[in-house]
Amino acid sequence: MPIAVDIDVMLARRRMSVGELADRVGITPANLAVLKNGRAKAVRFATLAALCEVLECQPGDLLRWEAEDAEAVDLAEL
Numbered sequence: 001m002p003i004a005v006d007i008d009v010m011l012a013r014r015r016m017s018v019g020e021l022a023d024r025v026g027i028t029p030a031n032l033a034v035l036k037n038g039r040a041k042a043v044r045f046a047t048l049a050a051l052c053e054v055l056e057c058q059p060g061d062l063l064r065w066e067a068e069d070a071e072a073v074d075l076a077e078l
């Protein structure tokens with residue numbers, strides 16, 4: 001997926017655990033793990049806003065776009 005999630009980076013910078021972040025944001029650790037590991041199909045703006053508030057960052061600190069590898073796309077289409 002071309003959207004990369006950098007929640008791990010912000011957690012390390014803030015010296016915060018996944019469990020603590022989940023509690024402070026108000027989501028389950030399992031749902032946070034899905035988002036953190038890039039397996040989420042969508043994220044609510046309210047959740048993104050809460051993550052930014054707790055981590056004291058901007059949405060761009062958590063999400064970034066990466067170009068897909070053209071070769072990987074070709075293999076996936078086979």
